[in-house]
Amino acid sequence: MSEVRRIDASEYTPPTDPRAVAEAGVDLAVDLAGMKLPNPILTASGCFAAGAEMDRFYDVTELGAIVVKSVTLEPRQGLPTPRMAETPSGMLNAIGLQNPGIDAWLTKDLPWLQSKGARVVVSIAGRSVDDFRAVARKLRGKGGIAAIEVNLSCPNVEERGMVFACSPTDSAEVITAVRRETDVPVLGKLTSDVTDIVSIARAVVDAGANGLTLINTLLGMAIDPDTGKPEIYNTYAGLSGPAIRPVALRNVHQVHTALPDVPILGCGGIRTVTDVVQFLRAGASAVSVGTATFVDPFVGQRLIKELRSWLAERGLGSARELIGTVEPWS
Numbered sequence: 001m002s003e004v005r006r007i008d009a010s011e012y013t014p015p016t017d018p019r020a021v022a023e024a025g026v027d028l029a030v031d032l033a034g035m036k037l038p039n040p041i042l043t044a045s046g047c048f049a050a051g052a053e054m055d056r057f058y059d060v061t062e063l064g065a066i067v068v069k070s071v072t073l074e075p076r077q078g079l080p081t082p083r084m085a086e087t088p089s090g091m092l093n094a095i096g097l098q099n100p101g102i103d104a105w106l107t108k109d110l111p112w113l114q115s116k117g118a119r120v121v122v123s124i125a126g127r128s129v130d131d132f133r134a135v136a137r138k139l140r141g142k143g144g145i146a147a148i149e150v151n152l153s154c155p156n157v158e159e160r161g162m163v164f165a166c167s168p169t170d171s172a173e174v175i176t177a178v179r180r181e182t183d184v185p186v187l188g189k190l191t192s193d194v195t196d197i198v199s200i201a202r203a204v205v206d207a208g209a210n211g212l213t214l215i216n217t218l219l220g221m222a223i224d225p226d227t228g229k230p231e232i233y234n235t236y237a238g239l240s241g242p243a244i245r246p247v248a249l250r251n252v253h254q255v256h257t258a259l260p261d262v263p264i265l266g267c268g269g270i271r272t273v274t275d276v277v278q279f280l281r282a283g284a285s286a287v288s289v290g291t292a293t294f295v296d297p298f299v300g301q302r303l304i305k306e307l308r309s310w311l312a313e314r315g316l317g318s319a320r321e322l323i324g325t326v327e328p329w330s
Contacts, residue, residue: 019315026311027318028304030064032286033185033211033263035146037064037119040280040319041303044267044290045070045123045149045189046095050109054297055116063300065119067288068109070151072124073131075101085222085231090241090269091291092220094234097125097154102138114144121187124178125151132174136181147185149265150178150209153216165191165216168203179208187265189213192244192251198258211263213288214255215248241291245269249282256283256324271299273306280322 028039042065043051050068051060060066078098085092099105102124113120122145126132132150139145152165152174164170175188188204190197192215201212217238222231230236248268256264266284270276271292279287292299311319 017313017315019313021312021315021317023308023312025317026308027320028308028311030285030319030323031263032064032265033147033187035065035119035121035185037286039064039304039307040276040284040286041300041307042121042265042286042288043067043293043300044288045151046093047290047293050105050113051116051118052109052112057297058301061116061118062304063118064286065121065146066113067121067123067149068105068113069099070097070123070125071099071102071105071135072097072126073102073134075099075104080233082231082233083237085237087220087222087239087241088243090239090243091294092222092232092237092239093217094232094237096234102135106138106142110142110144118144119146120144121147121149123149123151123189125154126174127154129173129177133177133181136178140182145184147187147210148178148182149187149189149213150174151189151216152204153189153191163191163193165189165200166194168200171200172203172207175204175207175209185210187211187213189216189267190251191216191218192247193219197251198255201255201259201262205259205262211265211285212255213265213267214251214284215244215268218244218247240269242269242271245275249278252279252284253282253326260324270303271295273303273310276303276307277310277322280319281325283324283326285323 030037030040045067046069051066076097079096083094124135152171186209188209217240220239252266264284266279267288270287270289
C-alpha cells in the first residue's frame with residue numbers, strides 16, 4: 001500500500017474563480033430614490049437611534065445612510081414594560097415609538113449627524129395626517145437630511161385605530177401631506193399585514209412617494225406558559241429578525257415585479273451577505289439592517305466588506321448588477 005501523504009491545511013489554497021476581479025475595482029454605490037449612496041447597507045429605524053452610540057466604535061458615515069428612530073410631533077414615553085421578548089429566530093417589541101419629539105431631535109440629534117457628514121433618512125410617525133404633515137414641515141429646509149421615511153404602520157386615531165398602511169386611501173393621504181411639505185425624497189414604509197401589499201404600494205407611489213421601504217415588522221404574540229400572561233405588556237408586538245426574512249423577500253419581489261421602476265429599500269431579518277444579495281436580486285436597491293444590530297453592533301460595517309468580496313469573487317463590478325436579477329424556473 002502506498003503511503004498516504006499528509007497535507008498541512010495551512011498549505012492549502014482554495015481554487016480561484018476565473019471570473020474573480022480585484023476588490024478595489026468593485027463599485028458598491030447605488031441610487032435609492034434619487035439618493036446617491038456609497039453602498040447599499042443602511043440601518044433600520046428603531047435599531048440604531050441616531051448613531052452617536054455606535055460612532056464610538058466605528059465611523060458610522062461608512063454606512064450607506066442612517067435611518068434614525070421614528071420621531072413624532074410630541075415627545076412620547078412609549079409603552080409600559082415588558083416591551084421586548086426573544087422568539088425563535090427573532091424578537092418581539094412594542095416600544096410604542098418612544099422618542100424626544102421632533103423639536104428636541106432637531107436641537108440635539110440632527111446637529112450631531114450634520115457635524116459627522118452622515119447621510120440621514122428621517123423616519124417620521126404620527127397619530128393623524130396632520131401629525132405627519134407637521135413633522136415634515138419642521139424638517140423642511142434642514143441640512144443633512146437625505147430623505148424622509150414615512151412610518152405608515154401607525155394606528156390612525158381618526159379611523160378607530162386602523163393602521164395607516166392597511167388602507168390604500170389612508171396611506172395615500174399621509175404621503176400626499178408629507179410630499180407637499182418637503183423637497184427631499186419620500187419613502188413609504190409598508191407592512192405585510194395586509195391582503196394585497198401591491199395595491200397599497202401602488203397607492204403610495206401614485207400619491208407621490210419616491211420609493212418604498214419593505215417591510216415593517218409583522219404583528220405577533222408570545223405567552224408565558226406558567227403565568228398565562230402575554231410576554232409583552234401590549235399583548236401584541238412587532239416580530240422582527242430572520243423569522244420574517246422570507247416574507248419580506250417575497251414582498252420586495254412582488255412589488256418590484258408589479259412596479260419595476262419604483263426604488264425599494266428592503267428590510268426584514270437581514271444579517272448575512274447572502275441575505276443582502278437575495279434582497280438585491282429580488283428588486284431592492286438597498287437594504288436596512290435592524291435586529292441583527294442587537295446581536296452584532298458591527299454588522300453593517302461587516303456586510304459592506306463582505307458584499308465587496310462576494311461581488312469580486314464572482315467577477316461582478318458593481319452592486320447594481322444584482323438588482324432585480326431573479327431567474328425564474330423555465
